[in-house]
Amino acid sequence: MANPFDDDAAPPTVPHNDRRQHALQPAAFDMPDGRDQVFGPASRGECEAYLTADRTEHSRA
Numbered sequence: 053m054a055n056p057f058d059d060d061a062a063p064p065t066v067p068h069n070d071r072r073q074h075a076l077q078p079a080a081f082d083m084p085d086g087r088d089q090v091f092g093p094a095s096r097g098e099c100e101a102y103l104t105a106d107r108t109e110h111s112r113a
Contacts, residue, residue, distance in 0.1 A: 056080070064099050065092035074103055 056062055056078045064076045067087035077083075079093035091102045 060096065063093035064096055065089050065094075066099050066102055074106065076100075076103075 057064075057076070059078070062078045062080060065079045065083075066074055067077055067083055067089050068074045069087050074090075075087075076096070076099055083089055092099055094102075
């Protein structure tokens with residue numbers, strides 16, 4: 053069985069927890085307890101761009 057995190061055909065989402073720690077997660081997976089979806093589903097590139105922009109925005113604060 054292929055790794056679902058490596059499947060380009062399965063769009064990811066970006067969840068985060070209350071400490072604003074982000075992750076990439078396949079959209080087909082249930083959202084883990086304590087996490088909220090903040091972006092997606094979208095392409096992996098779009099999700100990575102969101103993470104980069106969010107990290108840049110918060111590093112200036």
